Amino acid sequence: MALFDRKTRGATLTPNGKTYLRTAQRIVGEFEELNAWVRATQSGNAGKLGVGFYTSFSAGNLRATLSEFHERYPEVRVRGFERDREMLLAGIENGLLDIAIMTGEATYSGIVRRPFWSERLLVAMPEDHPLAVCERIHWSDLNDEQFLLTERDPGPETRNMLLGKLGMPGHTPAIDMDDIGRDTVLSAIALGGRISIVAESALGIQVPGVLFREVHDASGHARVGFSGYWREDNENAVLRRFLDFVAIRYSLPSVPGPQPPFQQPGKEPS
Numbered sequence: 001m002a003l004f005d006r007k008t009r010g011a012t013l014t015p016n017g018k019t020y021l022r023t024a025q026r027i028v029g030e031f032e033e034l035n036a037w038v039r040a041t042q043s044g045n046a047g048k049l050g051v052g053f054y055t056s057f058s059a060g061n062l063r064a065t066l067s068e069f070h071e072r073y074p075e076v077r078v079r080g081f082e083r084d085r086e087m088l089l090a091g092i093e094n095g096l097l098d099i100a101i102m103t104g105e106a107t108y109s110g111i112v113r114r115p116f117w118s119e120r121l122l123v124a125m126p127e128d129h130p131l132a133v134c135e136r137i138h139w140s141d142l143n144d145e146q147f148l149l150t151e152r153d154p155g156p157e158t159r160n161m162l163l164g165k166l167g168m169p170g171h172t173p174a175i176d177m178d179d180i181g182r183d184t185v186l187s188a189i190a191l192g193g194r195i196s197i198v199a200e201s202a203l204g205i206q207v208p209g210v211l212f213r214e215v216h217d218a219s220g221h222a223r224v225g226f227s228g229y230w231r232e233d234n235e236n237a238v239l240r241r242f243l244d245f246v247a248i249r250y251s252l253p254s255v256p257g258p259q260p261p262f263q264q265p266g267k268e269p270s
């Protein structure tokens with residue numbers, strides 16, 4: 001197959017030669033793109049990240065963190081899983097999830113836990129509730145209230161917290177646990193007669209007839225902590241990049257372990 005047509009003035013490409021050159025240029029370009037993708041994946045700037053959670057994604061730090069991470073690392077595909085705690089832990093164990101972000105401080109064998117951030121605790125109440133006129137609500141103001149919580153996570157944790165804050169000899173707070181979602185809890189609150197406790201991430205859920213008030217304790221705003229959970233043997237470079245991103249965003253110490261090579265997002269690695 002002749003690639004060049006040689007003449008006295010020089011050589012020119014034959015039709016076969018032009019086809020060969022175009023194909024070679026395409027192959028070289030694809031090879032360079034493949035190399036760039038491999039390097040980006042190894043550095044944690046491209047790839048996949050499975051994130052599990054069970055709290056509201058409508059507002060708050062979880063939404064803001066994942067949104068900002070996506071903006072900074074657009075080549076990373078973040079896949080979210082909303083499940084209860086047991087399912088999230090199972091997902092971490094079997095590799096379906098890279099990380100779960102949950103409330104509380106429980107620890108589990110073989111799983112690393114790291115505190116990430118905290119959010120304010122709020123009372124969700126009907127807009128005509130007597131406490132609606134208060135800018136600040138203390139736990140003692142809630143002693144005689146009827147609470148409605150979801151049986152699903154984080155409802156059981158919230159129930160335990162209420163028992164610890166309001167329970168005393170001869171008095172147990174009135175708590176209804178229904179098998180409904182967080183949005184339905186707020187819709188039921190709007191009907192009157194009951195209130196609920198939520199994290200500030202629920203502020204993004206707009207339900208007519210429901211308003212939110214901060215809860216205060218002796219130290220100021222009552223808060224709930226959020227932690228990240230992941231397998232200690234997870235080698236996904238994107239997870240390491242995400243952990244470093246969270247550490248910088250919330251002024252946390254860097255996570256011990258091998259660090260992915262630094263690369264400015266949006267620039268091809270050298």
